[in-house]
Amino acid sequence: MKQYLKNIVEINDNRKSRVFAYFIQALIFISIISFSYETIPDLDVTTRKVLRAIEVFCVIIFSIEYLLRIYVADHKLKFVFSFYGVIDFLAILPFYLALGIDLRSLRALRFLRLFRILKLMRYNRAIKHFTKAIALAKEEILLFLIVTLILIYFSAVGIYYFENEVQPENFSSIFDSLWWAIITLTTVGYGDVYPVTVGGKVFTFFILMIGLGIVAIPTGIISSALTKSVDKKEDE
Amino acid sequence: MKQYLKNIVEINDNRKSRVFAYFIQALIFISIISFSYETIPDLDVTTRKVLRAIEVFCVIIFSIEYLLRIYVADHKLKFVFSFYGVIDFLAILPFYLALGIDLRSLRALRFLRLFRILKLMRYNRAIKHFTKAIALAKEEILLFLIVTLILIYFSAVGIYYFENEVQPENFSSIFDSLWWAIITLTTVGYGDVYPVTVGGKVFTFFILMIGLGIVAIPTGIISSALTKSVDKKEDE
Amino acid sequence: MKQYLKNIVEINDNRKSRVFAYFIQALIFISIISFSYETIPDLDVTTRKVLRAIEVFCVIIFSIEYLLRIYVADHKLKFVFSFYGVIDFLAILPFYLALGIDLRSLRALRFLRLFRILKLMRYNRAIKHFTKAIALAKEEILLFLIVTLILIYFSAVGIYYFENEVQPENFSSIFDSLWWAIITLTTVGYGDVYPVTVGGKVFTFFILMIGLGIVAIPTGIISSALTKSVDKKEDE
Amino acid sequence: MKQYLKNIVEINDNRKSRVFAYFIQALIFISIISFSYETIPDLDVTTRKVLRAIEVFCVIIFSIEYLLRIYVADHKLKFVFSFYGVIDFLAILPFYLALGIDLRSLRALRFLRLFRILKLMRYNRAIKHFTKAIALAKEEILLFLIVTLILIYFSAVGIYYFENEVQPENFSSIFDSLWWAIITLTTVGYGDVYPVTVGGKVFTFFILMIGLGIVAIPTGIISSALTKSVDKKEDE
Numbered sequence: 030m031k032q033y034l035k036n037i038v039e040i041n042d043n044r045k046s047r048v049f050a051y052f053i054q055a056l057i058f059i060s061i062i063s064f065s066y067e068t069i070p071d072l073d074v075t076t077r078k079v080l081r082a083i084e085v086f087c088v089i090i091f092s093i094e095y096l097l098r099i100y101v102a103d104h105k106l107k108f109v110f111s112f113y114g115v116i117d118f119l120a121i122l123p124f125y126l127a128l129g130i131d132l133r134s135l136r137a138l139r140f141l142r143l144f145r146i147l148k149l150m151r152y153n154r155a156i157k158h159f160t161k162a163i164a165l166a167k168e169e170i171l172l173f174l175i176v177t178l179i180l181i182y183f184s185a186v187g188i189y190y191f192e193n194e195v196q197p198e199n200f201s202s203i204f205d206s207l208w209w210a211i212i213t214l215t216t217v218g219y220g221d222v223y224p225v226t227v228g229g230k231v232f233t234f235f236i237l238m239i240g241l242g243i244v245a246i247p248t249g250i251i252s253s254a255l256t257k258s259v260d261k262k263e264d265e
Numbered sequence: 266m267k268q269y270l271k272n273i274v275e276i277n278d279n280r281k282s283r284v285f286a287y288f289i290q291a292l293i294f295i296s297i298i299s300f301s302y303e304t305i306p307d308l309d310v311t312t313r314k315v316l317r318a319i320e321v322f323c324v325i326i327f328s329i330e331y332l333l334r335i336y337v338a339d340h341k342l343k344f345v346f347s348f349y350g351v352i353d354f355l356a357i358l359p360f361y362l363a364l365g366i367d368l369r370s371l372r373a374l375r376f377l378r379l380f381r382i383l384k385l386m387r388y389n390r391a392i393k394h395f396t397k398a399i400a401l402a403k404e405e406i407l408l409f410l411i412v413t414l415i416l417i418y419f420s421a422v423g424i425y426y427f428e429n430e431v432q433p434e435n436f437s438s439i440f441d442s443l444w445w446a447i448i449t450l451t452t453v454g455y456g457d458v459y460p461v462t463v464g465g466k467v468f469t470f471f472i473l474m475i476g477l478g479i480v481a482i483p484t485g486i487i488s489s490a491l492t493k494s495v496d497k498k499e500d501e
Numbered sequence: 502m503k504q505y506l507k508n509i510v511e512i513n514d515n516r517k518s519r520v521f522a523y524f525i526q527a528l529i530f531i532s533i534i535s536f537s538y539e540t541i542p543d544l545d546v547t548t549r550k551v552l553r554a555i556e557v558f559c560v561i562i563f564s565i566e567y568l569l570r571i572y573v574a575d576h577k578l579k580f581v582f583s584f585y586g587v588i589d590f591l592a593i594l595p596f597y598l599a600l601g602i603d604l605r606s607l608r609a610l611r612f613l614r615l616f617r618i619l620k621l622m623r624y625n626r627a628i629k630h631f632t633k634a635i636a637l638a639k640e641e642i643l644l645f646l647i648v649t650l651i652l653i654y655f656s657a658v659g660i661y662y663f664e665n666e667v668q669p670e671n672f673s674s675i676f677d678s679l680w681w682a683i684i685t686l687t688t689v690g691y692g693d694v695y696p697v698t699v700g701g702k703v704f705t706f707f708i709l710m711i712g713l714g715i716v717a718i719p720t721g722i723i724s725s726a727l728t729k730s731v732d733k734k735e736d737e
Numbered sequence: 738m739k740q741y742l743k744n745i746v747e748i749n750d751n752r753k754s755r756v757f758a759y760f761i762q763a764l765i766f767i768s769i770i771s772f773s774y775e776t777i778p779d780l781d782v783t784t785r786k787v788l789r790a791i792e793v794f795c796v797i798i799f800s801i802e803y804l805l806r807i808y809v810a811d812h813k814l815k816f817v818f819s820f821y822g823v824i825d826f827l828a829i830l831p832f833y834l835a836l837g838i839d840l841r842s843l844r845a846l847r848f849l850r851l852f853r854i855l856k857l858m859r860y861n862r863a864i865k866h867f868t869k870a871i872a873l874a875k876e877e878i879l880l881f882l883i884v885t886l887i888l889i890y891f892s893a894v895g896i897y898y899f900e901n902e903v904q905p906e907n908f909s910s911i912f913d914s915l916w917w918a919i920i921t922l923t924t925v926g927y928g929d930v931y932p933v934t935v936g937g938k939v940f941t942f943f944i945l946m947i948g949l950g951i952v953a954i955p956t957g958i959i960s961s962a963l964t965k966s967v968d969k970k971e972d973e
Contacts, residue, residue, distance in 0.1 A: 217454035249960020252485020488721020724957020
């Protein structure tokens with residue numbers, strides 16, 4: 030009996046287990062969409078009831094799946110404290126906690142289940158290459174992250190001195206200026222805050238010229254390192 | 266006769282066929298521009314008539330070309346269901362459907378003809394390299410696309426909890442927040458929605474720090490893989 | 502005499518010629534800045550006079566330099582029609598044309614002289630590497646440019662159908678929508694036009710997911726190809 | 738005695754020195770945060786006093802540390818004029834200068850101490866690789882920086898002629914247009930200035946098509962060169 034269930038729940042090489050896995054995946058998607066849908070304001074009572082029913086159904090299935098996975102696991106404790114074990118637990122926990130009180134925030138934890146999608150697909154190799162690429166370029170990435178943070182802080186201090194007097198509401202303190210620095214150096218540029226003084230604009234020019242390169246370098250390093258590991262895979 | 270037409274329509278190594286190909290290309294451009302021009306509001310009657318005449322002319326030529334291509338094809342059915350066969354059919358279909366009723370939306374399908382431009386130029390090698398590059402890095406790209414989608418959803422859930430109370434009109438539900446997440450993580454940053462709370466801004470900072478790298482990695486992988494195949498071409 | 506002047510004007514390996522070159526460069530900068538300064542509105546009469554004097558002085562020196570370069574050139578016609586010969590001519594031409602009439606637009610041609618800066622520095626090797634990199638990846642770059650253009654047009658057509666009814670002023674025609682498509686796919690995102698309908702937002706999401714990769718790839722290819730040529734230089 | 742202090746202050750291989758280093762680091766962070774906090778407007782008197790106390794405390798410790806470092810240095814002058822020696826001096830200088838007068842701007846120099854963080858972590862290898870990567874691609878990077886500057890100036894001149902008449906307040910001179918050119922070519926796109934004429938929009942399209950590639954290339958070159966040096970490290 031246990032071996033039969035194990036074949037369905039844990040191992041993915043037979044038809045039944047694949048149906049089970051796809052069913053759980055579909056349920057994760059339904060659960061995510063229903064959770065998102067619930068946040069729409071002014072839903073009518075019927076919709077709320079349907080969404081509530083979907084939620085109860087999903088959580089019951091997820092709970093059964095969780096207990097099954099513990100049941101079939103060779104090392105029960107090891108599964109409970111594994112990455113997917115913790116995720117599965119966190120995904121159902123809020124529902125039971127919220128039976129008495131309303132804990133909508135905690136229910137957001139359900140999105141963690143999305144990571145299960147990664148499990149189904151056999152990305153072990155891709156993830157291994159990614160881990161290797163990170164390991165290869167670890168020092169360089171850390172160096173650039175630190176330099177990026179220093180640069181963001183430096184930009185915030187600089188723009189504060191240029192713009193604070195003219196726009197005291199937008200650049201009221203260095204913390205406010207940090208927001209500008211982040212949005213500018215990542216080139217998002219919402220346009221909610223921007224320099225208006227000549228000094229601030231010239232400063233922005235130099236910060237962008239130096240900063241864009243530095244901020245973009247870690248991504249470039251990871252990409253190149255990844256392609257390298259992909260390449261090595263081919264050689265083997 | 267059939268062989269003579271085939272030489273003109275299908276094979277591109279003689280002067281007549283090249284004239285024919287350039288003529289069809291020019292017509293595609295004219296058709297596209299006339300279609301775009303038609304969308305300008307408040308055109309006077311004369312302009313409308315000229316545009317209508319151009320459209321009728323283009324569709325007639327395209328229809329003749331389509332029939333010719335079927336006629337000269339060795340395997341007629343194979344051509345009809347080939348990539349370019351379907352495109353050519355979709356490009357003329359809306360006109361005939363719209364003889365009775367007005368189907369302006371369908372006429373937009375004409376833009377599909379733009380892909381014919383790719384055919385004329387001999388990019389077979391470049392496309393082959395691109396396909397190979399994609400194949401090489403397929404798993405990595407898929408992995409990052411999934412991680413990107415999870416990250417976008419996570420960002421939307423997070424910002425919803427930070428901003429919903431303060432800006433209920435901009436972050437009214439998770440679906441609305443998804444719009445913010447996409448526009449921010451792609452660094453487009455229209456500035457129609459942006460966080461105003463301290464929590465939302467700090468959250469945006471971390472999301473950008475983690476997210477920009479992840480979103481940009483697939484492009485980096487394709488670029489590197491492409492250069493690699495270009496390089497191999499050189500070695501051969 | 503001619504050889505003496507040639508040593509100063511054309512060859513850069515002695516002290517006099519270097520002084521001459523730096524002098525011309527400084528004059529180019531002064532000329533550029535004075536030209537830019539002139540565009541500031543509401544300048545007082547004295548400033549205008551000073552700027553006019555600087556301009557006359559610069560053009561006279563540039564004219565003398567141009568004549569000198571013709572004089573010392575071994576093949577006079579070859580110099581006149583060379584890249585730098587044409588640039589030097591275009592830089593002084595507007596002044597003489599504008600003696601009678603006001604041709605401020607033409608005077609902008611003076612900025613072409615900025616390219617002379619490239620000449621002084623010995624970037625021949627770097628430019629050679631760049632040309633080689635472009636040649637290596639020519640087909641791929643062209644392919645992606647065409648795909649980019651098709652994608653921009655497709656985005657414009659799509660957003661036009663989604664947004665035209667709701668925002669007839671911002672998406673009044675496909676030409677207007679093209680503006681949105683360019684600003685969005687390059688991630689500039691001014692925020693002057695953006696989709697407000699759900700359909701338009703979902704469409705934007707898919708366009709960005711597909712488009713960002715495609716738009717960024719040519720740059721990635723050039724960068725990689727360039728590093729490759731730099732690398733080869735090292736090996737030799 | 739001197740050797741005992743040297744072991745703590747300069748060498749990082751024993752427990753005491755590590756505690757000392759972490760203590761200084763923590764103090765740098767506290768000092769930075771307190772400095773930033775001070776810029777928040779309308780702080781009450783108590784907060785101001787606490788921040789002042791923290792500042793005095795930090796500067797006293799930093800001064801002692803600075804004197805200690807001079808004391809234990811084998812070549813005192815060499816340390817004073819070394820990179821970290823100058824930084825340490827600049828970080829405490831404003832406090833003593835400001836005893837009489839208020840020099841808030843100068844106090845910003847304290848952020849320079851952030852660079853000390855780089856010292857603790859042993860990034861010597863990563864920095865060496867970075868320096869090597871820069872050296873490898875020096876000419877290419879310089880070439881692209883110059884081309885970028887010329888392109889920014891050219892964009893500014895172009896947009897000035899297209900937009901000046903219609904938007905004299907936003908594109909009042911070439912200097913104002915330069916601001917637009919920088920914000921557009923870096924894809925920040927605040928949305929404070931953007932072209933509204935058809936000519937200006939078409940010009941922006943071409944500038945973006947050419948410009949984005951050029952502006953992004955230096956980053957790509959550095960990334961690739963860096964990955965290459967990381968790779969070589971692995972081979973050794």
